[in-house]
Amino acid sequence: MTEIYQVSEFQDGMIEDVIKEVAQSLEEKGYNAINQIVGYLISGDPGYISNYHDARSKLTKYERVKVLEVLVKKFLN
Numbered sequence: 001m002t003e004i005y006q007v008s009e010f011q012d013g014m015i016e017d018v019i020k021e022v023a024q025s026l027e028e029k030g031y032n033a034i035n036q037i038v039g040y041l042i043s044g045d046p047g048y049i050s051n052y053h054d055a056r057s058k059l060t061k062y063e064r065v066k067v068l069e070v071l072v073k074k075f076l077n
Helices: 007-028 033-043 052-060 064-076
Strands: none
Touching: 007 033, 007 052, 007 064, 033 064
């Protein structure tokens, strides 16, 4: 059986994976991942996200509004 996926669903899944990877990288470096990610999302300052494991470029390739949208969707579902 063929399933049809929406592009937005696929992108949302990719963003969720990136958030998890970034959080893990931040925690490995000794940072509070939640505080750092929230700081970035609120301020727009990528300095909140470490370059460790390329975390900064992974997260900043998505618009902050889209990342917030994915987080809210995930919370509400």
